[in-house]
Amino acid sequence: MIDYSHRFKTLETNVVHAGAPRPNIAGAVVTPIFQSANYLMEDESEYDEVRYIRLSNSPNHLSLQARLAAIESGQAALVVSSGMAAITTSLLAFVSAGDHVLAQKTLYGGTQSFFDHDAPRFRIEHTAIDTVNGGPEDWEAALRPETRVMMVESISNPLMEVGDLEAVVAFAKRHDLVTIIDNTFASPVNFRPLEIGIDLSVHSATKYLNGHSDLVAGAVIGSLEHVDRVRQLQLHLGGSLDPHTAYLLERGLKTLALRVPRQNQNAQRVAEHLAGRDDVGRVNYPGLPTDPGHEVASRLFSGFGGMLSFYAGDDARAERFLSTVRIPIHAASLGGLESLVVRPARSSHLGQSPEVRQALGITDDLIRVSIGIEDADELIADFDQALGAA
Ligand SMILES: Cc1ncc(COP(=O)(O)O)c(C=O)c1O
Secondary structure (H helix, E strand, O other), rough: OEEEOOOOOOHHHHHOOOOOEEHHHHHHOOOOOOOOOOOOOOOOOOHHOOHHHOOOHHHHHHHHHHHHHHHHOOOOEEEEEOOOHHHHHHHHHHHHOOEEEEEEOOOOHHHHHHHHHHHHHHOOOOEOOOOOOHHHHHHHHOOOEEEEEEEEEEOOOOOOOOOHHHHHHHHHHHHOEEEEEEOOOOOHHHOOOOHHHHOOOEEOOOOOOOOOOOOOOOOEEEOOOHHHHHHHHHHHOOEEHHHHHHHHHHHHHHHHHHHHHHHHHHHHHHHHHHHOOOOOOEEOOOOOOOOOOHHHHHHHHHOOOOOOEEEOOOOHHHHHHHHOOOEEEEEEOOOOOOOOEEEHHOOOOOOOOHHHHHHHHHOOOOOEOOOOOOOOOHHHHHHHHHHOOO
């Protein structure tokens, strides 16, 4: 019988060792890739005990799931085929036709689009709530007898806002709502939502958890009961992770506790530098003391993350910056070792009208940066040459 249950005290040790198969399978130091769809029938008495990739119970799944649960203080975790599979499967596990969701007003584009276009076909409605400038009184007004879930993000895209997450937990508990947080931007190194009472944490594991921009995967972490409910639905929706990707994700995950602190430090340096330039507009980064999210982030997070955004001044300057910056790659996605730059108005938020974007503060000159692990001085010098003399 292989045991996947061991975990250690610290995240640093857990990312390397938690949940690794014991005894080591065939003596292998690393969990080998179990590229087998199905397994020998033994004495299984229940369907759940049949081993099959879609049931997320190959050794690659079991080891990775145990590790993810350990690093984010959960009892259990489920890995799935993408961040969107993690989000939609989790939501649908807790809402039925006629139900209602309170959803943070600035959600990842894919999640927002699911709420706007897909969920209504199943008679699932949502109301946008403001977790940054609004509070429990406003949320109370949006609450309905059929509200079941509150969906939030730890750091919002692309303005890096941090909502009052403790108030969200208190409100949800008072009204018996399930809380789901997308913790992709913060990563478990900077924030572990279950420790403040959030029910389910979901990730695009494509980003920081893997960290190498070479796979797409998702993760759901929570109590045994909550994760099991998502697992039961995943069996039927079918968004399982293949073992080879699980192996790669486990490999990438091992360096999470080295990568993220370096990305935090680099982002802090770049954000401070940009904020000090007179010719750059506001810099959105919760690590800046002037940032509206700084107070909550300082209280709840152990680091401010590797994501920031800034206003280049005008459209032409933003375009010039993107075409002259040499180290960051002009590409969507985030959380990898390499710095990336992108214009949200031309990518993630292209589907929204210019008026809506303007109202949200997502103007044509806003540039979002995913900071990598490069040398901070060299990154800063590159930003300076691309922005021109201050
Ligand atoms: C915050 C956030 N959540 C979820 C997703 C979706 O993840 P995936 O592309 O792995 O499905 C993304 C992707 O960019 C994201 O940024």
